[in-house]
Amino acid sequence: MVNGYQATSLKEALDILGREPSVVPYGGGTDLMIEADDNATYLFLSKVPEMKQITEDTDYVRLGAACTFTEIMESELAPSLLKEAVFQIAAPAIRNLGTIGGNICNGSPKADSALVFVATDAKLRLASRRGERVIPISEFYLGRKKTVLAEDELLAEVLMNKSGLDNYYYKKVGARDALAISRVSFAAVLTTAEDKIVNCMTAFGAVSDVIIKRADIDALLTGKTLAEAKAIKEEYLAAYKQAIVPIRGRISAEYRKAVCMNLLNDFLLSKGI
Numbered sequence: 001m002v003n004g005y006q007a008t009s010l011k012e013a014l015d016i017l018g019r020e021p022s023v024v025p026y027g028g029g030t031d032l033m034i035e036a037d038d039n040a041t042y043l044f045l046s047k048v049p050e051m052k053q054i055t056e057d058t059d060y061v062r063l064g065a066a067c068t069f070t071e072i073m074e075s076e077l078a079p080s081l082l083k084e085a086v087f088q089i090a091a092p093a094i095r096n097l098g099t100i101g102g103n104i105c106n107g108s109p110k111a112d113s114a115l116v117f118v119a120t121d122a123k124l125r126l127a128s129r130r131g132e133r134v135i136p137i138s139e140f141y142l143g144r145k146k147t148v149l150a151e152d153e154l155l156a157e158v159l160m161n162k163s164g165l166d167n168y169y170y171k172k173v174g175a176r177d178a179l180a181i182s183r184v185s186f187a188a189v190l191t192t193a194e195d196k197i198v199n200c201m202t203a204f205g206a207v208s209d210v211i212i213k214r215a216d217i218d219a220l221l222t223g224k225t226l227a228e229a230k231a232i233k234e235e236y237l238a239a240y241k242q243a244i245v246p247i248r249g250r251i252s253a254e255y256r257k258a259v260c261m262n263l264l265n266d267f268l269l270s271k272g273i
């Protein structure tokens with residue numbers, strides 16, 4: 001028997017959490033079920049309408065944190081890169097339950113939708129009954145399973161840029177095709193205008209304690225033509241070779257690093273660099 005509150009509005013959810021910060025937010029429970037705690041009281045978010053919507057404004061596609069992977073896949077507004085990553089998550093049963101909010105807040109470097117949000121510089125709307133703040137996802141993670149989320153705060157919404165995400169690359173290297181937790185995953189976007197690279201965004205998942213994002217290295221390609229980018233490709237790859245320091249686990253660090261470099265090179269080649 002699971003104890004909990006079923007909130008039916010964001011305000012109600014935030015009031016409950018503000019009153020009882022020990023209550024555990026519950027999206028689909030697919031991560032929580034691994035370490036189910038019989039004594040915990042849960043706050044079920046699946047009936048909070050404000051967290052189930054996918055909308056757009058001038059600049060952003062706004063994805064409610066309690067949207068499931070299936071709902072993302074079925075949305076006409078969700079960017080193709082996100083859909084492609086989500087489509088490769090587990091099997092339909094998990095995709096019907098698992099939410100993007102849970103994927104982000106669980107704080108795992110293997111989280112596949114979080115990888116896309118980090119790669120594309122998404123923003124997070126965090127809410128508590130004290131108020132709201134919108135932060136870049138680059139400021140959200142403090143370490144493995146550690147985030148800046150306060151005890152009384154919920155992730156309400158994820159904001160993805162509406163434009164500039166079309167020319168993407170995504171690969172998840174898993175142990176098997178289905179039900180695979182990523183060994184190494186990689187998402188990238190290259191945006192060009194008038195023959196020049198205006199933005200290169202990359203991120204590596206399942207390699208280190210947190211998703212690896214190095215905007216400073218990617219910036220080496222900004223403002224370059226494809227030919228100029230080719231000329232400094234070795235410098236760019238060398239910078240990543242130094243920056244990627246995989247943790248040891250069941251998979252050797254050397255293997256992870258070799259896969260990362262292969263994926264990065266393949267991304268560049270696929271974009272004519």
Ligand SMILES: Cc1cc2nc3c(=O)[nH]c(=O)nc-3n(C[C@H](O)[C@H](O)[C@H](O)COP(=O)(O)OP(=O)(O)OC[C@H]3O[C@@H](n4cnc5c(N)ncnc54)[C@H](O)[C@@H]3O)c2cc1C
Binds near residue numbers: 028045102149
């Ligand atoms: C068999 C299996 C296969 C899997 N395969 C994959 C895979 O291929 N790729 C992948 O990325 N993941 C995978 N997962 C992990 C999991 O399904 C995902 O991380 C999923 O997104 C978790 O979402 P959830 O809603 O179920 O999270 P929950 O379990 O409900 O919550 C996870 C954590 O986030 C917190 N939380 C949830 N929502 C919020 C919110 N809105 N605000 C604040 N805190 C919140 C919870 O308190 C908890 O700490 C797999 C899991 C299983 C069991």
